[in-house]
Every structure is written in structure tokens, then in C-alpha cells.
Amino acid sequence: MGLGLSSCLLLLLLLGVSGDLGSQGTPPEGTWEEEGELWSRARFEAVKKHLGAVGALSKQYWQYLACKVWQEGCEEEEEENKEEEESHRRSGWSLPLVGQDYLELFSAWYCSFGKCCKTGDCQIINNITGLEADLNRQLHGQHLAKEVIVHAVQEFLQNPRPDKALVLSFHGWSGTGKNFVARMLASHLYQDGLKSKCVRLFISLFHFPHHKYMDSYKAQLKKQISETVQLCKQSLFIFDEAEKLHFSLLDAIKPFMARYDNKDQADYRRSIFLFLSNLGGNIINEVALDFWRAGRVREEISMEFLEQQLRAELQEPAENSYARSHLLEENLVDVFVPFLPLEYHHVKLCARDAFLARGLPYTEEALHEVARLMVFVPKEEKLFSAQGCKSVSQRINYFLP
């Protein structure tokens, strides 16, 4: 039995014993592959029920997660549940479950959906051509992000001996494509995309909600990262809402991103770390607005110029975990990737993609209608969509025949 499969089973076993989750038991080894899917669905239901019993988790909560992680089941919530979600947030709505098996539970959960493969690396596909093509086709208004990401990732993967992990920090307003690109990277580097065992997604408010448990989170996070790296030749770690990541967590994972000098440890140099945040979003938007006011096209905005501004902004010692951690001082971030604010015609392109993705016909008028639903700022110019392309794909529902 391969390492991937066994650790997967082990996690589930641990869970089964410690949490007494469900009564299905462990399937006989030989039938894992065939029955795995069904069984893991059942196990998932059991985990869900268990958690539900512990903390009275709402349906919305699971939808939120499924939506965040897999972009599944997003349609129903969004609008109606904004208020509830907000009140959850205020009351520290995140999982009531803390303690040791918190992240384990989630790896088991991920694990139960992904196919456990024998070596843990057989699902690596590294389809850079496909990545580039899909970014060109589906990422709108981001000439800088597109170029630097493909370049950085390609160079990193081609290097037989990188001296450190690749660390990319995505910055920009919400809805500008940071999540979209992270998902796209996952799906072009791994057969199973975000569901791969070599890909770990951490969402600050979800995985690390309470400051008082920071020590426990730190230990769990480090354990997760080293276990993943031991299992996979190449790992991808995504930190969503990185602006809300406690600086001590950032400091805790620094050694995984640092230049390699530790010979008795697993090799972290083949890992990719993505940090997604809205930090610096305002400065990026100011630059874009200045260019527009000066009558210059946004494609003239250069990486050198913007990255410099962005770096300066991130070092501002405001309530900003980047500045408080030592991530910047130690030059651990390889590229700061700016995501520009989106204009009206970009939103229309997102709407078009949403229609195409569902195989639905669309008219130019429908695209206008969708774009018109968004709020544009600043007040005078009404140039940039305040929510980028966020929830555009849900909004097309209103215009279906």
C-alpha cells in the first residue's frame, strides 16, 4: 500500500476512533479504489453530522466551504445569506472545533474526495502551455499578473535545483481574479486540482479564526506542511485571506520558504506558496486610475513601477501582518503580483465566460445588463467595478430566458 493511500486511511482511522464518526468502519483494503468514492461520501456525511452535532453548524457554513474550496454550491447563498454570514463573522462564527484534530479533520475530508494515489506525486501534470492558454482566454484585464505568473512558475518548474520554494504574493481588490488564478494553477499543475493531496488551501478566518489558539494553529500548520512535502514531490500551498493571517503564523512557516540550509529535513524547495490578499489593493487602484487620468492605456503600467509601489505600501507598519512578520525583510516573497481593478468591458467579458461555461447563448445586451448591475467607483469616473467580477456568474441567472 502506497504512502498516499496509507496516510489517507490512517487519518480516517484516527478520525474514526477518536471522533467515533459514523458506523461504516474501514473498507477492506482491496476495495478501497472501487468503493472509495461511495464510502468517502458516507464518511463525509458522518463528519458533517458529527460537527453539526458538536457545534450546530449551519447549512450555509458547509456551503460556504464547498463554494470557497471547489466553487460548488455557490449559487444558492451569496445574496440572501449575506446578513447571516456577517453575523456569523461578528460572533466568531467559524468552527467551534479547536484543538489537535482540527486540521486533521480537514485533511481527512479533502483526502476522502481526492483519489489517494500510490506515491502522492503521480498526479502532477504541470501543464504550463494549458495554464498560459487558459489565462489568456479567461483572465481579463490582468496583463501583469498573467505574464509574471506564467514566467515565474515556468522558470521554477524548469529549474532542476531551485534554492528555495517559489513564493508568490497576489494583491488586489476582491473579484479581480486572485482566487481564480490560484484555482487555475492548482488544476494545471495537478490532475485533481484543488482536490489533490499535494495541494493545501488555508483560509484565514476559517482555519485560524481565534487568536488565542494561535500556538495550536502554528503546530498544526507546520505539521500539515511538512507532511504534504514528504508525500509529494511538488506541493502547492494556498493561503487565502492572507491579510487576516496572524503574523506569528507567517513567521512560523518562514523556514519552509527560506533558502535551503537544513539537510536533515525534508526538501521544501519544490513547493509553491501562494498568498492571496487585498493588501495594497488601494495603491494598485490609484496607479491604474492615474494612468487612466493621464490618458494612458493600462497595458502601459509596468511591473517595475507597480511592484515598487506595492512593496513600499506593504512595509507600512499599519495593522498589516505582512509588515509585522519578517517575510518582507528576509526577501522570502519572490514576486508581488498585482491584480488591477476591472473596468466595465472586463466585467462584460466575465459575463460572457459565465454564459459560455454553462453552454448558454447570450446577447450583447445581456452582457451589458450584467455589467450594469455592478457598482463602479470612484464616484466621479465610475471606472472600476468595486467587486470586480465577483459573483458575475451567479448574476447571469437573472438574464436567463
Ligand SMILES: *[C@@H]1O[C@H](CO)[C@@H](O)[C@H](O)[C@H]1NC(C)=O
Ligand atoms: C493542458 O491544458 C489545456 C487547457 O486547459 C488542455 O486542453 C490540455 O488537454 C492539457 N494537457 C494535458 C496534457 O493535460
